[in-house]
Each structure stands twice: as C-alpha cells, then as structure tokens.
C-alpha cells in the first residue's frame with residue numbers, strides 16, 4: 001500500500017482534457033483557500049463542475065427550539081454564505097441515463113468513500129450523492145472520469161444532462177433509437193464555448209416517439225422527437241418548455257431537422273439564447289420566457305439567421321454519422337418464460353415491473369428504487385446482475401428508477417430472485433406506489449416542506465394497499481416537490497404536490513399545494529391544476545379521498561385528468577376541503593412538524609438557492625483559467641521546474657488575453673498566434689488595454705514573450721515571467737472593468 | 752498507511768430483529784440539540800425506506816453515526832470522515848470510543864428499546880486507494896486489528912477478516928471478545 005494519489009493511479013485512464021480540467025479545479029480550490037479567487041467566481045466554477053451547495057451550509061440550523069450556529073472552521077467560503085467545510089451535493093451527469101456495470105461499481109465506491117453509501121437517481125436521470133466535502137470532489141471527479149463519466153455542467157448556467165427515453169432501442173413505439181444522438185449532443189455541447197455564457201440553465205431531452213411519456217420533451221428547454229421523413233432520419237425540435245413556478249409547454253421550432261443539422265441548429269439556439277439573455281444583462285431568463293416574450297416565429301428567424309453565420313465544424317456530421325446503436329448485445333438468447341412454479345411475489349412483480357421489448361423473447365425490467373435511492377452494496381449486486389443477464393447495460397429513468405434491458409424471458413425468474421436477494425426486487429414499479437420526489441428539505445437549501453419524508457410515508461401506506469387496489473388507481477402517478485421550483489415534476493403527475501407553509505395558531509405549519517390532472521403521456525403534454533393547500537400531515541388522507549372519488553365517479557375508462565376536468569375545480573376542491581383545516585397546537589401538535597422530522601417546523605432554514613448558478617460574466621469564467629495556470633506556475637517554480645513554470649506563466653497570459661478577445665469575438669481559437677494577433681488589434685494597438693500610469697507596459701509583456709521564447713530558462717527568468725503574467729492578468733481585469741462600466745454609462749445615457 | 756475514513760459498528764443484541772428506525776429520528780435530533788455525542792453534528796438523514804441501507808444517519812462534519820442495517824445486521828456505526836494523518840492505533844481507539852459513547856447515549860435515552868451486544872465490533876477502512884481489500888492489504892493491517900481487539904476486549908479476543916472474497920468491498924475485520932463485558936468496562940480499557 002503506497003501513498004499514491006488517485007491522480008497518479010488514474011492518470012492514463014482519464015481523457016487528457018478532462019484530467020486537465022479536474023487539475024484546474026483542484027488548483028482553483030487551492031486559490032480560493034488562499035483567498036486569491038473571489039467567492040462568486042469560485043461558486044460559479046464549482047457549480048459548473050456539478051458541486052452544489054446543500055442545506056445548512058450557511059452554518060445556521062434550527063434545532064427545533066432555537067437557531068443554532070454550526071461551528072465550522074473559519075476558512076474561506078465556497079460561495080456567498082456557503083461555508084467551506086459544510087457538506088454539499090454532487091450531481092453526476094448520466095447522458096440518456098445510460099450506465100454500465102463498471103460505471104455503477106465506481107459510483108458505488110465513490111458513494112461509500114465520499115458520501116453516505118447512497119446513490120440517488122434524480123428526475124433527470126442523473127445520480128446525486130450528498131454530504132460530500134468539497135476537498136474530496138476532485139478525486140471523485142477523477143474516479144468517475146476514469147470510467148468516462150463527468151460532472152461537468154451538471155449544474156450552473158449551462159447545458160445540463162441530456163435526457164432520453166430509457167427504452168430507446170428496445171421500445172415498440174419508437175421511430176428510431178435516439179440514444180446515439182443524445183450522446184452526440186452531449187459530446188458536442190459539453191464545454192462548448194457557446195454554452196458558457198447562458199443567463200440560465202438549458203435542459204435538453206430526446207424522445208423516440210410523440211405519444212408516450214418517456215422523453216418528456218414538452219417540458220424541456222430543448223426537446224427532440226425522432227422522425228423519419230422520406231426515408232431520412234431527423235428530429236422535430238421544440239424549445240422553451242420548462243417547469244418551475246410558471247410551467248410552459250415547449251413550442252415547435254422545426255417540424256423536421258435532418259440529423260446532420262441537429263448539432264448546428266442547437267449551436268445556433270445556444271448562441272441566440274446566450275446573446276438575448278445578455279442584452280437584457282442582469283435580467284436573464286430561462287428560454288421559456290424568451291420564447292414566450294418574442295414569440296416562436298421571431299425566435300425561429302433569429303436561429304435561422306444565426307445558423308447561417310456559424311463557422312463550419314466537422315463534428316456536426318462526424319458525431320452523428322456511422323453511429324452504432326447503443327442497444328447492447330444480449331447475453332442470452334431470447335426465450336419464453338417457462339411455465340411452472342414461481343417464487344412468492346413473482347407474479348405481482350412481473351405484472352408491474354416487466355415490459356416486453358420490441359425484440360422477441362426479451363424484456364425490460366424496472367427496479368422500483370424507493371425515492372430513487374440505492375445503497376453501494378445494492379449497486380454492486382446490480383452490476384453483477386446486469387453482467388450476467390442483461391449484457392452490462394442499464395438506464396436510469398426520470399421516475400427515479402433503473403431499468404435492465406435485454407433480459408431473456410427465460411431468465412426472468414432468476415433475475416427476480418437475484419434482485420430480491422439484493423433488496424431491489426420491489427414490485428409496483430411505475431405505479432401510484434412508486435412516488436417521485438425532489439430532495440426537498442432533506443438536503444435542498446430552497447426546500448420548504450419535506451417532500452422525501454412525505455414520499456416515504458405515502459410509499460409505505462400505498463404499498464400496503466397495493467394488492468387490493470383497483471387497476472385504475474394503481475396506474476396513477478404521484479410526484480412531489482419541496483417547493484414551487486418543481487424539481488420533483490409535480491406538474492406532470494395525476495396527483496402532484498409542492499411544499500409551502502401557512503401560519504396557524506401563531507406557528508408555521510408545513511403544507512403542500514395539491515396539483516391535479518397533469519398529463520404524463522404525450523411527452524408531458526399537459527400540466528396539472530392547483531386546487532389549494534393542505535397540511536403536510538393530511539396528505540395521505542387527501543390521496544385516499546381523491547382516489548376513492550375517482551373510483552366512485554369514474555365514467556368508463558376515463559383518465560384521472562378527464563375525471564378532474566369533468567368534475568371541475570370547485571367540486572374537486574370540495575373533496576380536499578375537509579383536510580385543509582389545522583387544529584390548534586395544543587390539540588394536534590403533530591401537524592406542526594414535518595414528515596421524517598420531529599423538530600417544530602420552521603422555514604428559518606431556507607437558504608439562497610444555487611439553481612441558476614452565480615452571475616459571473618463570461619470574462620470572469622474564462623479568466624479563472626488564467627489564474628489557475630498562474631497558480632500552477634508558482635507551484636512549478638517552487639518545485640524547481642523552471643521551464644514548466646515559465647511556460648505556464650506565458651500560457652496564463654494567453655488565457656487572459658483570450659478572455660478579453662472572447663468578449664467581442666467568441667470564435668477565436670486557442671492557438672497563441674491567433675489570440676495574440678486578435679488581442680493586438682482589438683485591445684493593444686488602439687490602446688484600450690492601456691492604463692493611465694503603466695500605459696501599454698503590461699500588454700507588451702505578452703507581445704514580447706510571444707515574439708521570442710527564451711533559449712534557456714533559469715529560476716530568474718521563470719520568476720520574472722510569473723510576475724509579468726500576474727501584472728498582465730490584473731491589467732486584463734482592469735480593462736474588462738473599464739469596458740463594462742463604459743457600457744453601463746452608455747446605457748444610462750440612452751435611458 | 753492512514754485511510755481517509757474508518758467505520759466502527761457495534762451490533763444489536765439481536766441484529767436480525769426488526770428495528771423501529773423512526774424512533775431514532777427523534778433521538779438523533781435530540782443528540783444534535785443537546786450535543787450528546789462527539790463531533791460537529793449537522794442533521795439527520797432518514798433512509799428507512801431503503802432495505803438494508805444506512806438506516807437513520809446522524810450526519811456530522813467529522814463523524815457520522817447511524818443505525819446501520821447493512822448486511823441485514825443492525826448496529827450502531829460511527830464513521831470517522833475527515834482523517835488527516837495520525838497513527839492508526841490512536842485513530843482506531845478514537846473511532847471505537849466514539850461508537851461506544853454513542854451506544855451509551857442511546858441506551859441512556861432508553862426510548863428506542865434497542866440493546867446491543869458488547870462482544871463484537873466491525874472495523875472497516877473505507878479507502879480503496881490506501882487500503883485496498885486484497886490479501887496483502889489485509890496482511891498489513893491485521894496486526895493493528897489484533898492489537899485493537901486486545902485493547903478493547905482484553906485477553907483472548909479474536910479477529911476475523913470480513914468480505915475477504917469480495918475485493919470490491921472495503922477492507923475490514925470483526926473483533927470478537929471471548930467474554931461479554933459491559934460498555935463502561937470497554938470504555939475504561941480504552942482510556943488506559
């Protein structure tokens with residue numbers, strides 16, 4: 001056993017670019033600890049790498065009787081009001097939910113070594129681990145990178161995980177397998193210069209067909225539905241959907257875009273989105289507001305214009321041609337489920353958790369994960385099961401489950417037994433029992449009520465009644481968010497809830513707003529309607545009353561939404577009304593604390609959310625690179641590697657110059673010749689880079705070093721270069737400030 | 752070799768009996784409020800919905816305490832999380848002590864009805880880089896486990912490797928006493 005680091009051990013296993021980014025993040029952490037990087041810039045950087053804040057990370061917590069200060073050590077913050085030592089959440093991007101057995105094993109290891117041995121599947125097919133210390137995140141990223149998983153742009157104002165139907169490739173209703181295209185979009189957009197300057201996040205989703213729910217494209221910022229026209233593969237593209245407090249349905253940008261136009265069109269959308277957002281400067285918004293404001297026709301026109309001006313990129317076609325379909329080779333030949341004795345519980349499980357594939361003799365098996373959670377041990381057992389019976393491949397789902405594909409029907413009994421032995425063989429997958437929930441007050445800073453506590457309670461009560469439940473009730477979906485931000489996708493459920501609070505008897509009582517009649521089908525085609533708030537502790541009775549009313553008054557095979565629409569809002573409200581009242585504290589104290597909690601309820605623990613990312617300019621983000629190179633240069637100097645130190649210092653000046661150039665010319669390459677020549681004409685020759693005292697002195701440092709590299713490098717030369725580079729980076733900051741304030745002044749003069 | 756994390760679990764007297772995890776939510780919130788166990792305590796995480804999961808966890812900055820159901824055997828586990836150097840014997844003693852003190856606090860609370868066996872401790876090194884679960888890995892810490900067993904349980908204690916056939920799991924051992932002493936006796940031995 002040696003003292004090697006993960007960085008050394010995994011060096012050859014990581015993509016070199018990814019490895020370098022992670023090293024950069026490592027040095028940004030070091031810079032922040034030294035107080036050499038601003039807290040907002042650092043927060044933006046970390047969010048972009050999937051490192052989120054978590055509840056109580058401002059060091060305050062209500063313990064049920066009083067507000068307490070959590071005595072974290074006094075080191076720099078990791079963002080505004082976010083203490084360094086406070087545990088946080090890491091979101092791990094899983095494009096279209098595809099995960100291999102090996103990847104799952106590494107995720108399991110990381111959950112044990114950096115978190116609490118729980119892997120959590122999110123409503124956008126990601127994994128999350130909680131209670132992670134920031135200093136463990138670089139190694140976490142390295143271990144994931146070694147199996148080709150990234151956390152980059154899992155949070156922050158960027159392109160988030162690309163989601164897609166978990167049945168892609170095996171589904172009976174799909175037009176074609178969307179997974180390779182989802183992967184292509186992910187590869188193309190990840191770290192793309194055009195997605196770095198969004199005012200808000202951008203969430204893409206792919207669906208293989210129009211009418212099912214799996215892709216949920218209608219609620220996404222960008223949605224892609226597989227279509228074939230005249231024998232050509234392509235996509236219907238929709239934009240501007242989204243949930244949140246004001247949910248929007250996406251509008252059609254194009255009825256058919258051939259596959260080779262998919263990436264450039266998305267690049268054009270990204271540019272329009274980034275630019276329009278920026279025009280309004282501090283008033284940026286999700287794309288849904290933009291499209292709603294300017295209209296889809298105008299948006300379309302702008303995208304078409306933008307598309308024409310894009311510099312050509314070979315990857316537009318190379319990434320989407322000759323794509324291998326992702327459906328894995330099955331491990332066993334397709335077969336029939338043999339008749340005979342079945343283990344206890346098999347029939348119920350088969351009924352809800354097994355779905356026939358397009359390929360004869362195979363099935364998709366759903367793992368009904370409670371609240372999206374599985375343990376590290378369960379993940380390892382699942383990896384074994386996947387290897388043995390389903391050709392290695394799994395998918396996560398937006399219902400916070402996982403699926404195994406290509407399970408031969410002949411193996412279903414064995415798979416059921418293995419899953420059951422591992423504690424992941426629960427029946428009732430994708431039924432009313434399989435409640436979805438966002439993190440809520442468990443870990444989210446914005447949580448108002450305990451969505452997970454409620455979900456756990458409902459799951460337990462509904463599971464107990466599942467065997468005797470009418471089929472129509474069993475088929476319903478319940479989804480819960482801890483607040484109006486809708487991370488739990490409550491708008492899409494038959495019965496949805498989001499957390500809020502009410503004052504009763506001089507105290508705060510946790511409540512949930514009831515949202516009824518959302519449409520899961522048609523790719524999340526319709527959103528539910530708000531009916532009023534009920535106290536948290538009454539929700540199980542409310543669910544029962546609603547389902548009873550549905551069973552009693554349902555006409556024919558009427559859907560729940562149909563029932564809600566026909567009954568009308570007023571009568572629906574009558575059903576929940578008896579549950580709205582809260583008895584005084586002395587009579588019913590249980591109403592005054594939340595599920596899975598015993599503390600008297602308060603909303604005092606609410607913190608500042610990090611959903612949108614910090615607002616840092618494009619320059620701010622870019623120049624961080626320069627600063628971390630400068631930091632690495634100093635390390636190299638200390639270690640006596642003078643050539644490396646000198647070179648890093650030079651490269652840090654190039655990065656800072658590029659940050660400035662990109663304010664005006666987004667497509668500048670990273671080639672030093674290009675950067676220096678653009679810098680010279682745009683900032684140096686016209687003296688914009690000059691300051692009152694030093695004039696062009698600092699700019700000249702870069703020009704001179706670029707013109708002639710030193711023949712031999714000793715400590716003196718390296719130290720001098722480092723000093724020069726620091727002055728240059730300072731000057732770049734000052735230059736950006738002057739430009740920024742000039743534009744604000746110009747704006748003020750116009751107004 | 753110093754691992755980044757060490758866990759120590761003391762099993763329930765009847766480890767396979769059903770545990771009412773919800774009772775621990777109240778107990779752990781009170782531990783935070785009253786600072787009844789060591790460490791910077793932050794919050795309570797409820798995993799009662801997960802079969803054989805971490806149960807209910809009292810999340811801390813430097814140490815977590817949980818009513819852990821892993822492997823279908825309930826017990827109280829202390830997990831030291833922010834270890835930065837030191838000497839393995841001292842670190843072991845410290846985590847064992849924290850675990851035993853937490854068990855003591857649970858028993859003093861009395862509301863959960865759970866009793867513990869003081870004859871067996873599971874100790875794991877949760878760090879696949881520094882402490883891989885290989886035969887050499889185990890051989891190099893076996894003497895440390897044996898010494899720890901002696902310090903906690905006195906003469907005649909034995910050590911059994913756990914998960915030796917599963918290299919993906921973390922390295923660990925169970926330390927077994929040849930007689931059953933009470934908590935205070937074990938704690939007193941560690942004080943020496």
Ligand code: HEM
Nearest residue numbers: 122123124126203242243244444445485486487609610611
């Ligand atoms: C103002 C802040 C936030 C807003 C407006 C927001 C909004 C949303 C929305 C609308 C969704 C799901 C639907 C969609 O993709 O459109 C979502 C997903 C999600 N959000 Fe939030 N959210 C915020 C902050 C947070 C925070 C602070 C957390 C917890 C730490 C969180 C956790 C999640 C999770 C776990 C998902 C599922 C998805 C994923 O993998 O991306 N959100 N968010």
Ligand code: SF4
Nearest residue numbers: 438444447482483487
């Ligand atoms: S819906 Fe609210 S409580 Fe739930 S994760 Fe989103 S922001 Fe947090």
